[in-house]
Amino acid sequence: MNFASRVIAVLFLLCGSLVLLRLRNHSDSSQAFFRTSGRNNQGGCSGRLTRLKDLGIKFPIKYARRDIIIKVNPDLDRSSLTQIDAPFLSEVQIVDPVQSPDWGLEQCSPPLTLEVPTFPRQPANASHVIFGISTYIKRMDDSIPHLQRSLAHTSARLIVLLIDSGEVTPDSKEMAALETRMRALGIEATVVGAPKGSLMQVRYFSLVKILYDNRDSATQWISLLDDDTFLPSMHSLVNTLDTYDSSKEWYLGAMSEDWWSVMVYGMMSFGGGGTFLSIPTAAQINNNYDTCAERSTANQGDIRVFECITAHTTTKLQPVIGLHQADLGGDLSGFYESGRLPLSLHHWKTGWHFEQKPEQRALNTYPMAKMHLVSDVCGDCFLQRWQFGSDTILSNGFSISTYPTQNALAELVKNKEMDKVEDTFMPPREVNSFMKGYEHSIGPLRPKVEGKIQYKFLDAKVEDGGVRQYYIYRALDKEPDIVYEIFWTRHEIHV
Structure with missing residues (x-):
């Protein structure tokens, strides 16, 4: 091979290497994009909106979703409130699976890993x-x-x-x-x-x-x-x-x-x-x-x-601490959002019979068996609280709450007020006693937070190797309702 031929061969090899390098870099950046956006080959944002039609809600809605992967940490104890730096969900988007069943989301939050204490995988032995x-x-x-x-x-x-x-x-x-x-x-x-x-x-x-x-x-x-x-x-x-x-x-x-x-x-x-x-x-x-x-x-x-x-x-x-008669009237959010794992819960079927208004009793009936499904994935995580970012708290199986300002939640956490039960209840019945309310049973109370927005538990299903939860905010006037979906797994499954 003469000198000119050798130069041409070298140039050809260099060009090929540059092309391969560009292709490799393009592939790496694409994979990184898919990881951060959630648009992976296992499903990503598309092909999962049709499930929403089974919830009995009115469309269109505003919607966002997050996948949560549970990691067991044997060194952890169940905490009343665990703080996570990351925000909980991406911006909500208008969806209507009735009109556009195959339409995917423009934004997807990447999967989030949460740690929980070790929990038994087998049922308890209560033969005694x-x-x-x-x-x-x-x-x-x-x-x-x-x-x-x-x-x-x-x-x-x-x-x-x-x-x-x-x-x-x-x-x-x-x-x-x-x-x-x-x-x-x-x-x-x-x-x-x-x-x-x-x-x-x-x-x-x-x-x-x-x-x-x-x-x-x-x-x-x-x-x-x-x-x-x-x-x-x-x-x-x-x-x-x-x-x-x-x-x-x-x-x-x-x-x-x-x-x-x-x-x-x-x-x-x-x-x-x-x-x-x-x-x-x-x-x-x-x-x-x-x-x-x-x-x-x-x-x-x-x-x-x-x-x-x-x-x-x-x-x-x-x-026995943890057994609850649940003789509480009015809005029970303070009780269910306290971060505690009860040993027993009562009145989930018909509410407390001393409710001031019959319609309030109807509001205080809960599909406890569905709310509790998530425990199949994460053990004693039912009603456990996670704080995301500066303004959002998930009370697992009951609600997702956003606080009116960043300072509102920060001050409550700083002053350890979140260890107390939020007083959302109806006033206790009058009694001639130094004890006037509910503190003898549920401990110290803190004032109700005004302006807090709650996305209440709507439904849950066991499917696709995990548990899907749905939370809803019922919007006022003609605004669309807002639905959040959380998919809990112990393994990295995205469908």
């Missing part, structure tokens, strides 16, 4: 507890999904004492069908009929005897619940019970949050928060059952249990 509920058969349709979330595959036994709305015992076929349905969901349920014409307070009290008679060698506790009592973390509940010596007499529960009720009814366990009796205490009630039943004139079953224990034992109520 028997739960009991007395209710109407027609109310069980609403209760079963929540009982499944609480009790399924835990080996806890459940006895359901039933009547129908006409105060008549359901027939054996109905009860057998209900029992089969619950057992198919992993709930070790036994369904029995209450005597015809027996009053609710009598049925509730009789549950103690029924549960005691059905104990086995492993049983350490019997528990009385209402059909609208939800247990968010069986692991936490079992761990709490394990701190008490069940061979001794124990009467565990929660007083009402309403101090008026405590003043009137006494230091008793209000049944909706869950009452837990050790076997020695249940034995005392069983031994004195007929006497207690004959002498009581109480119009509520939990009062009859309290009466019998008081009359025949020296055992007193041991209040």
Whole structure:
């Protein structure tokens, strides 16, 4: 090869290398763009808006979405408020999957990784507890999904004492069908009929005897619940019970949050928060059952249990932090946005019966089983709080809240006011006592934040290897509603 040919060959190689280098750089910058924008080959922004049509909302809407990937950190404890420097979502965009089902988003927030404490992947072992509920058969349709979330595959036994709305015992076929349905969901349920014409307070009290008679060698506790009592973390509940010596007499529960009720009814366990009796205490009630039943004139079953224990034992109520009767009226946001993980929640089905307005009671009914689905991905993260940037807080499973100014939230955090419960409730009932409100139960309160915007939980679904949550802000006038979607996974799945 002569000199000229060699020069041409070298120039050709140099040009080829430059082209390859430019192509490689172009490829790297494109991949970086896809990573930051979320437009990857696994789905990105397109092809996922049609799911919104199943939510029963009015289109068009303003919409934004974020994927959250959960990372387990064994060195973490569950925090009341975890601060994240990044903003939560990109700007909302107008979408209408009815008119444009294949239209993608112009902006996508990249996936966000959040750390949570280690959590058990297997259900808790609650084989030493028997739960009991007395209710109407027609109310069980609403209760079963929540009982499944609480009790399924835990080996806890459940006895359901039933009547129908006409105060008549359901027939054996109905009860057998209900029992089969619950057992198919992993709930070790036994369904029995209450005597015809027996009053609710009598049925509730009789549950103690029924549960005691059905104990086995492993049983350490019997528990009385209402059909609208939800247990968010069986692991936490079992761990709490394990701190008490069940061979001794124990009467565990929660007083009402309403101090008026405590003043009137006494230091008793209000049944909706869950009452837990050790076997020695249940034995005392069983031994004195007929006497207690004959002498009581109480119009509520939990009062009859309290009466019998008081009359025949020296055992007193041991209040358990985390059990909640939830006798709170008005806007319950302060309670659910406090960052705490309850052991029990009550009144999710119909609200508190002392609500000032019936329409408010309707607002305070919550699809607790759906709200709780996210715990399948991140353990005890239900109702856990994360602060994003300077003005946004996610109360997981309840709301996304944006504060009116950056300083409003910063001052609350700086002064540790976020450790207190926001007083969003209706005024407590008047009572002649130094204690006027709810502090004896839920602790110190802080003033309600005016101007805070809330995106309330709308729906959740288990699909695509994770849990999708939807939150909505109902806009005023003719403005579109705003919907936020969060997709929670333990692995990097984007669909």
